[in-house]
Every structure is written in C-alpha cells, then in structure tokens.
Amino acid sequence: MELTLCHLYPELMNLYGDRGNVIALSRRCQWRGIRITIEPRTLGDEVDLSSYDIIFIGGGQDREQRLICSDFRFKKGASLKEAIESGCVVLAICGGYQLLGRAYITLEKEEIQGIGALDLVTYAGDRRMIGNVVIESRVDGLTGTIVGFENHSGRTYLGDGLSPLGKVLRGYGNNGEDGTEGVSYRNTFGTYLHGSLLPKNPTFTDHLIRLALLRKYGETEITPLDDALEQAAHREAIRIAGEVS
Amino acid sequence: MKRLLFFAALYISKILIRFLRLTGRGGSTLPGRVARRVYPGILRELAAQPRAVAIVTGTNGKTTTSTILARILRETGQSVVHNSSGANLLSGVTTSLVSFSNLRGEITADVAVLEVDEATVPIVLDEVPAKVVLVTNFFRDQLDRYGELEYSVSAVKRGLSKLGPDAKAVLNADDPIVASLGEGLSAETVYYGIDDPRLLHKNRSHASDVKHCGGCGAPLEYDGYFYAHLGWYRCERCASRRPWPHLAAENVELRGGEGTTFSVKGHGGRMTLPGLYNLYNAMAALGAAVTLGASIDAALGAIESFESAFGRMERLSVQGRKVFMALAKNPTGFNQVLSTLFRDGTNAPYLMIAINDRIADGKDVSWLWDVDFEVLADKQLEFVVVSGLRAYDMAVRLKYAGVSAGKISVEPGLPAAFTKAIASTPQGETLTVLPTYTAMLELRQYLVRKGYTKAW
Structure with a gap:
C-alpha cells in the first residue's frame, strides 16, 4: 500500500514545529510498511489536490500568511475545495485552518477572503490565547482526549452546520467563548493545536492514516504499534495542562 | 528637589539590591522598577555618564557577544561595566546602572556594555545615549512571549531610527533582516560577516526563518547558507543584496570542539569557543570594539583568551568522566550545537538532553x-x-527522528537523570549534556551542591 501526502507551503507555513505532523504521519506509515511520499507544493504551483491522499497545511506568521494568501485562494482554493468534498484527508493547523474558512476580519474590520471551503469565520483579536490545551473529541473513530499548545489571537466561529473537533477541557479553543476547538468536516480537520499535534496524539495520527487507506483501498485495519512513549507524553501533557490552569 | 529624588531612588534601589542579594534571591527587576518609580529620570542621568554606551541586541548570542566585547575593551585598558543577561529589560538595565554607580551617583567606567532585549531596545534608547548598537541576528525564539518575530524586528528598527549621526549601528551582513535595518539610518553603519565561500551550504536547514527581501518582499536568492538563513543572498527583484562587510572573517577552519581559527584583514585569529555561531559572536564583538576604537589585533587577542560566557558552554570533570554542557535553547541554537558536536570525525555518543517548559524556556x-x-x-x-519537565516530548521527538527506542531512556528528574547518565558513561569518556535554560540552571545547582563546579 502507498499514500501520497501533499505538504502545502512547507517553508512558509511552518510555525511552531508544524512539520512534526508530517514527520509523525510518515513515520507511522513507514513503521507499518505503508509507502508514503511527501510532495511539497508552494507559491505558484498549479496542482490537482484531489489526487493526493492526505493534504497538510501548517500555520504561519502574519508576514508569511499575507504572502501565501492570494496564491492559496486563486491557485489552490478551488482544487482544495474539491479535494475536501471528495473525501480527501486534510489536516490544517492554526493559520492554515483559518484560511479554509470564509473570511478573516481584521481589527480594522477589513475582510480578507478565505477559500470558503468550510463555513467558518475568524475575527482578529487584541489578546493572544496562549497555553496548553486538552480537548475531548466525539468525532466518530476519534473519541478521547487530544492535547496540544495554542498560540493565536484570531477567534474562530463555526457555522451552524459544522461540528467542532472537540470540546475544550483546558485552554481557550476556537474563540475562548463557546468551549469548542477546531473543526471536523468529512475527512477534513482544522485546529489551533500545535505541540506538534500528531506525535503526542497517535490515535489522531492513526485515524488520519486509516481514513486515507479507507478512501484509497477500502481498507480499515491497520497494524497496531507500540505507543508507550507517545501515550506517556500524551498523559504528561494532560497533567501539565491541568497544573497550569 | 530633583537631586534629592535622584539620591532617594539611588539609595533605595541600592539597598534593595543588597537585600535581595543577601537573602539569596538576586532578582534584577524590583530595584530598578522602584528606582524608576521614585525618580523616573534615573536611567537617563546614570547612562549619560560613561564615555560610551554600547547596546547589544538580537535573538541569539547576546550574552556571549557582550561578554566578549567587554573583555576586548577591558584588555585595551578601558574600564567597563556590563549588565548580566537576566537584566536586559528596562527595569533590569536600570538596576544594573544603579549597581554600577558609586554612592555619589557617579559611574566612573569608560564604557557600559548593555545587553538589551530586542523588544526593549526602543524604550532603552529613549533614555540611553548609545554610541553603538550591535544587532547579532533574528531567529524565531520564544514566540509565545513576544508574539512574532516581526515585532522584535520592528522594535529594533524603531530603536535604530532614534540614533543620531554620531552613533553607529553594527550589523550582521549575513542576516538579511539585520542587514536591512541599516537602510535609511542617520547613524553610520558598520557591517560584519563571514567571507569564506568554502563554508557555504547549498541547502537551507528546516529551522530557518527568513526567505524574503526586507525591501520588496520577493523571495531571496542565496548563493549559499552558512547556517539557517545566514549566508550570501540577493534579491533579484529590487537588486538589494548582502552588504559588503567592513570586517569579515576569512580563512575559517572549524575544528569542532577544539575551536576555530580565522583571519580578519590579514590578522590571524583563534578562539576556543566552538562552532560557526560563536564565530559570529566573536565577529560581532570585534565589529563593535573596533567601532569604539580598539585595534583588530587587540580584539583578536582578547577573543583568543576568551573561554565561555555564563555557562553557555562548560566543561567539568565528574567521577572520572568528562562532562561537556552546552545550552540549547531554540531550534537554531540546538542545530548549531548538534552540528558542532556531530561534525565529521567528531562524535558525542554519550548524550543527555534536558527540556523544561518554564517561562524562560518558552x-x-x-x-x-x-x-x-x-x-x-x-x-x-x-x-x-x-x-x-518535558522529557517525554523529547523522547517522542527522538523516536520519530529515527533514534532506536532501546537507546532512549526517560528520567524526568534532573539529578537522577544526570546520575544515570554519568554511571552509563565509561571512565575517561565525555558525557554531553544539552539542557534548556532553566534545566541548565537547575542542573548547575545540583552540580554546585555536589561540589563538581562553582556557583556563578
């Protein structure tokens, strides 16, 4: 079996170690004998995103996010929308998550268009939401805790038809108000969690791999791995988040 | 009345410094803050006294660079005062100047070398008449405290724009963001860098931050990278390029843990501090020292005799094993330490890594x-x-980096981990210890208690 992963703007959208997610996905495939190819796609590349099994986009600083904004909208947007609707596995972190939405409203009430793949809107805030996060997910196949670290001033609100990735147990989440964190739509997941996210949440990583294999091969079983270290890090993160709050 | 308040502020602050020191708390913030509350002009008055003030800022290497600079100036016969690295915010800088002054409110030193946090540079420069502002580099570091790299850069830029024509900005030519700070200043610019194409790599490492022209935003073209985004670069769109350095290190030979040899304008230099990043620290200090009137030879002499700053790197002997401890506080710093330790031919097979997540670590x-x-x-x-505190995160990172699980052992407690690492290191061999900032402080406390090293 083999999977192809598209890493969008890896050199620009890699804030707070987001490439750790790609490392986690590729290692956990390799350890199971699943061949995985990573293809970076960046500014200027015209690309058919539905041909990939997994698409990853990380967060960026303001400067980088401004740089990719129009390329993302005009060169990748339509294709990514199609990929999302066709059940492609997509993981978007922080800035990448915001860009999937309809718009980003700056403090000056200026509206920056997203690609509108998901019905969510982000408002710039004047206060940064920083700290360890624990959420509880009810997403089918992914029930349980997810841990990470958030650092954002944008406040994201989901449209009525969308479900969050999870409920906030510790931290701020999407907007610090409604107790939701992230988004889950078909096989697409958006979240504010860095950490890096996937290495400490092996269940989440495996869920993504399983979804990708299911779409491509109709396969649902994957070989279990020894996750003692990952689970210990996960438990520690929950403990530390508890102490902090 | 003004005089009275000045002395009231000075004495209260001095008493607080003494009190905090006696009670073993150190603490550099409170005395300065109190002094400023009593008499807001205190920093301005004290900072006006030395013949010259040099400010050192930038993400990495501030402490090492300012310590080398102080050393060079001292060896050229000047009296120098220098703040400690923990005191680089406004109140800390004030505390330092209070402690440098005598009871008559005078600072008799020729030069004050002040390490200043990037975000604090513009407010310090409102009150301190700096002759030289030295900027080392800009890297992503502890973003959760300051928001974004852009913020640090714009703060330093605002600071530099306040300098008059008699001041000088000493800037790293090889760092495109630092170099771009030199445009449009009233102050004169002095660039330093490395002129040795043999050290240029074609590939960028993952941790590098900047790839876009500070002037027009177009992607920068690189002839090669020294490390991270430091290298020889140019912008195809607006034709801006790496400035030609006034003072450059040439003929560089990196000898791993043994140090580095190089030359500047034909004068031979040698340093025991290892790694390219320390060569940048040395060149930065040399640039500032020469700008302040030192000769290149004198500067190189002082650099050669320089050992290590503030335990950033330390060699000890413990139970018949050698211990080499080097601070590794952010991606670029860590990559530099790793590439120095694992350069071809050298190796560090006995390793301990200690990661904390306290505020000072990020x-x-x-x-x-x-x-x-x-x-x-x-x-x-x-x-x-x-x-x-984050031992398990580190363990997972190593596992996913491809280190076999059997070689990784997790021991969150620092003394227990150190004891275990020492016991596993054969007699006569070197244990390499790479801690984050607070892990290093904690580990050092233990080592001091055990009598393996002295307190700072």
Whole structure:
C-alpha cells in the first residue's frame, strides 16, 4: 500500500514545529510498511489536490500568511475545495485552518477572503490565547482526549452546520467563548493545536492514516504499534495542562 | 528637589539590591522598577555618564557577544561595566546602572556594555545615549512571549531610527533582516560577516526563518547558507543584496570542539569557543570594539583568551568522566550545537538532553520539531538520557527522528537523570549534556551542591 501526502507551503507555513505532523504521519506509515511520499507544493504551483491522499497545511506568521494568501485562494482554493468534498484527508493547523474558512476580519474590520471551503469565520483579536490545551473529541473513530499548545489571537466561529473537533477541557479553543476547538468536516480537520499535534496524539495520527487507506483501498485495519512513549507524553501533557490552569 | 529624588531612588534601589542579594534571591527587576518609580529620570542621568554606551541586541548570542566585547575593551585598558543577561529589560538595565554607580551617583567606567532585549531596545534608547548598537541576528525564539518575530524586528528598527549621526549601528551582513535595518539610518553603519565561500551550504536547514527581501518582499536568492538563513543572498527583484562587510572573517577552519581559527584583514585569529555561531559572536564583538576604537589585533587577542560566557558552554570533570554542557535553547541554537558536536570525525555518543517548559524556556515545546534531531539517527549513539519537565516530548521527538527506542531512556528528574547518565558513561569518556535554560540552571545547582563546579 502507498499514500501520497501533499505538504502545502512547507517553508512558509511552518510555525511552531508544524512539520512534526508530517514527520509523525510518515513515520507511522513507514513503521507499518505503508509507502508514503511527501510532495511539497508552494507559491505558484498549479496542482490537482484531489489526487493526493492526505493534504497538510501548517500555520504561519502574519508576514508569511499575507504572502501565501492570494496564491492559496486563486491557485489552490478551488482544487482544495474539491479535494475536501471528495473525501480527501486534510489536516490544517492554526493559520492554515483559518484560511479554509470564509473570511478573516481584521481589527480594522477589513475582510480578507478565505477559500470558503468550510463555513467558518475568524475575527482578529487584541489578546493572544496562549497555553496548553486538552480537548475531548466525539468525532466518530476519534473519541478521547487530544492535547496540544495554542498560540493565536484570531477567534474562530463555526457555522451552524459544522461540528467542532472537540470540546475544550483546558485552554481557550476556537474563540475562548463557546468551549469548542477546531473543526471536523468529512475527512477534513482544522485546529489551533500545535505541540506538534500528531506525535503526542497517535490515535489522531492513526485515524488520519486509516481514513486515507479507507478512501484509497477500502481498507480499515491497520497494524497496531507500540505507543508507550507517545501515550506517556500524551498523559504528561494532560497533567501539565491541568497544573497550569 | 530633583537631586534629592535622584539620591532617594539611588539609595533605595541600592539597598534593595543588597537585600535581595543577601537573602539569596538576586532578582534584577524590583530595584530598578522602584528606582524608576521614585525618580523616573534615573536611567537617563546614570547612562549619560560613561564615555560610551554600547547596546547589544538580537535573538541569539547576546550574552556571549557582550561578554566578549567587554573583555576586548577591558584588555585595551578601558574600564567597563556590563549588565548580566537576566537584566536586559528596562527595569533590569536600570538596576544594573544603579549597581554600577558609586554612592555619589557617579559611574566612573569608560564604557557600559548593555545587553538589551530586542523588544526593549526602543524604550532603552529613549533614555540611553548609545554610541553603538550591535544587532547579532533574528531567529524565531520564544514566540509565545513576544508574539512574532516581526515585532522584535520592528522594535529594533524603531530603536535604530532614534540614533543620531554620531552613533553607529553594527550589523550582521549575513542576516538579511539585520542587514536591512541599516537602510535609511542617520547613524553610520558598520557591517560584519563571514567571507569564506568554502563554508557555504547549498541547502537551507528546516529551522530557518527568513526567505524574503526586507525591501520588496520577493523571495531571496542565496548563493549559499552558512547556517539557517545566514549566508550570501540577493534579491533579484529590487537588486538589494548582502552588504559588503567592513570586517569579515576569512580563512575559517572549524575544528569542532577544539575551536576555530580565522583571519580578519590579514590578522590571524583563534578562539576556543566552538562552532560557526560563536564565530559570529566573536565577529560581532570585534565589529563593535573596533567601532569604539580598539585595534583588530587587540580584539583578536582578547577573543583568543576568551573561554565561555555564563555557562553557555562548560566543561567539568565528574567521577572520572568528562562532562561537556552546552545550552540549547531554540531550534537554531540546538542545530548549531548538534552540528558542532556531530561534525565529521567528531562524535558525542554519550548524550543527555534536558527540556523544561518554564517561562524562560518558552512554554511551548513545539520547537523541538524544528530541530533536525534526524542527524542523531545515523550516528554512533550509545545512549540518550532525556530529562526535564518535558522529557517525554523529547523522547517522542527522538523516536520519530529515527533514534532506536532501546537507546532512549526517560528520567524526568534532573539529578537522577544526570546520575544515570554519568554511571552509563565509561571512565575517561565525555558525557554531553544539552539542557534548556532553566534545566541548565537547575542542573548547575545540583552540580554546585555536589561540589563538581562553582556557583556563578
């Protein structure tokens, strides 16, 4: 079996170690004998995103996010929308998550268009939401805790038809108000969690791999791995988040 | 009345400094803050007294660079005062100047070398008449405290714009963001850098931050990278390029843990501090010292005799083993330490890594995924003991970097981890210890208690 992963703007959208997610996905495939190819796609590349099994986009600083904004909208947007609707596995972190939405409203009430793949809107805030996060997910196949670290001033609100990735147990989440964190739509997941996210949440990583294999091969079983270290890090993160709050 | 308040502020602050020191708390913030509350003009008055003030800022290397600079100036016969690295915010700088002054409110030193946090540079420059502002580099570091790199850069830029024509900005030519700060200043610019194409790499490491022209935003073209985004670059669109350095290190020979030899304008130099990043620190200090009137020879002499700043790097002997401890606080710093230790021919098979997530370390440990630990996977590692509050995060990082699980052992408590690492290191061999900032402080406390080293 083999999977192809598209890493969008890896050199620009890699804030707070987001490439750790790609490392986690590729290692956990390799350890199971699943061949995985990573293809970076960046500014200027015209690309058919539905041909990939997994698409990853990380967060960026303001400067980088401004740089990719129009390329993302005009060169990748339509294709990514199609990929999302066709059940492609997509993981978007922080800035990448915001860009999937309809718009980003700056403090000056200026509206920056997203690609509108998901019905969510982000408002710039004047206060940064920083700290360890624990959420509880009810997403089918992914029930349980997810841990990470958030650092954002944008406040994201989901449209009525969308479900969050999870409920906030510790931290701020999407907007610090409604107790939701992230988004889950078909096989697409958006979240504010860095950490890096996937290495400490092996269940989440495996869920993504399983979804990708299911779409491509109709396969649902994957070989279990020894996750003692990952689970210990996960438990520690929950403990530390508890102490902090 | 003004005089009275000045002395009231000075004495209260001095008493507080003494009190905090006697009670073993050190603490550099409170005395300065109180002094400023009593008499807001205190920093301005004290800072006006030395013949020259040099400010050192930038993400990495501030402490090492300012310590080398102070050393060079001292060896050229000047009296120098120099703040400690923990005192680089406004109140800390004030505390330092209070402690440098005598009871008559005078600072008799010729030069004050002040390490200043990037975000604090513009407010310090409102009150301190700096002759020289030295900027080392800009890297992503502890973003959770300051928001974004852009903020640090714009703060330093605002600071530099306040300098008059008699002041000088000493800037790293090889760092495109630092170099771009030199445009449009009233102050004169002095650039330093490395002129040795043999050291240029074609590929960028993962942790590098900047790839776009400071002038027009177009992607920068690189002839090569020294490390991270430091290198020889140019912008195809607006034709801006790396400035020609006034003072450059040439004929550079990196000898791993043995140090480095190089030359500047034909004068031979040698330093015991290892790694390219320390060569930048030395060149930065040399640039500032020469700008302040030192000769290149005198500067090189002082650099040669320089050992290490503030335990950033330290060699000890413990129970018949050698211990080499080097601070590794952010991705670029860590990558530099790793590439110095694992340069061809040298190796560090007995390893301990200690990661804390206290405020001074950065609360977010995501940065571990920006460090290229993959270099360890194919090396002759005997073991890695991981420790600290985030020991498990580090263990997972190593596992995913390809280090075999059997070689990784997790021991969150620092003394226990150190004891275990020492016991596993054969007699006469070197244990390499790479801690984050607070893990280093904690570990040092233990080592001092055990009598293996002295307190700072």
